[in-house]
């Protein structure tokens with residue numbers, strides 16, 4: 001790898017400079033965006049490997065091009081390991097990322113115009129769960145459920161009422177910004193009552209499911225679970241669909257040739273490695289630590305009088321209401337934290353009165369910092385520093401001091417894959 005980077009520095013210094021800049025940014029700052037992570041050095045190696053040269057349209061054993069001895073082997077391995085990790089009957093590892101993965105499920109199992117019951121965007125659902133700006137919102141009739149405004153919990157009676165009224169073909173759960181686990185048995189019971197299929201988009205927290213610290217929707221009879229491979233799972237950027245055997249043929253046809261052409265075999269090799277790692281005992285420790293760090297951070301914020309959506313966390317993520325906590329919007333909070341070397345992202349909160357580009361909160365997650373080896377002590381320290389910076393939004397001298405402390409902390413926790 002190294003000699004090629006050296007080659008790049010001579011042949012295209014402009015791209016090289018940006019690569020080095022990004023590497024330095026990742027090394028010297030704390031990454032708290034809950035959907036980000038540092039992938040394994042072995043995954044970085046295969047991503048930049050000759051697997052990227054190969055066209056492999058089709059599936060192992062039935063491809064449209066020759067020369068598939070090694071690509072077949074690596075895709076079979078990725079699928080088998082994914083099934084083992086998630087106790088699934090079938091796995092498709094070809095979706096190019098999370099959004100096409102969800103599209104493939106809707107288009108494979110439903111007809112355009114069908115009704116899907118899904119989680120409202122401002123309450124934690126993803127764009128692909130029927131937000132009006134997503135093309136999926138044009139193709140399917142999404143009916144959205146919300147969380148209980150008093151405490152952020154799921155009101156399963158209200159969801160059941162919506163299901164009885166709208167008779168969805170698919171009941172969809174899973175989220176992109178919600179700090180609690182889900183009651184899959186309750187969702188399954190609602191879906192069964194109206195004869196709907198069940199799908200969980202576990203993109204954010206599949207690493208926690210794999211590591212055994214959060215519930216697995218497939219253990220509760222869900223038809224389909226989807227997940228990105230690059231978030232808490234620590235893999236390359238990609239998507240996976242896990243499903244019951246009875247849906248396997250429809251799902252596979254929907255991904256290819258329905259929606260996509262050639263799969264990215266370098267990514268699939270990376271998914272095989274990632275699933276292999278997820279089967280190791282160390283991964284269970286990692287997932288448990290991600291959770292402990294999030295809880296330590298939540299406790300520290302609450303100790304400083306911070307307002308967390310739902311009052312805490314049961315997963316890898318916190319949603320901090322910065323308006324309520326510090327009187328500043330999420331955009332300003334994100335910028336102040338950027339200035340002290342801590343990366344988070346602005347986040348709409350349930351029924352946010354503020355517009356999406358200046359929402360009321362930020363989202364904070366622990367998967368990446370945990371990958372560096374940070375533990376509860378560091379997590380609490382980070383929450384202290386964030387509180388200090390956000391309590392004094394104008395004090396740039398203080399921000400400089402905190403930034404220095406962040407850099408010193410980071411120097412003690414090297415990023416895997418960055419020298």
Ligand SMILES: *Cc1c(COP(=O)(O)O)cnc(C)c1O
Pocket residue numbers: 035097098099100102125126128174175176201202203204228238
């Ligand atoms: C991240 C995410 C996606 C989309 O993944 P992309 O790879 O960004 O397309 C889909 N669903 C959920 C719940 C997510 O968190």
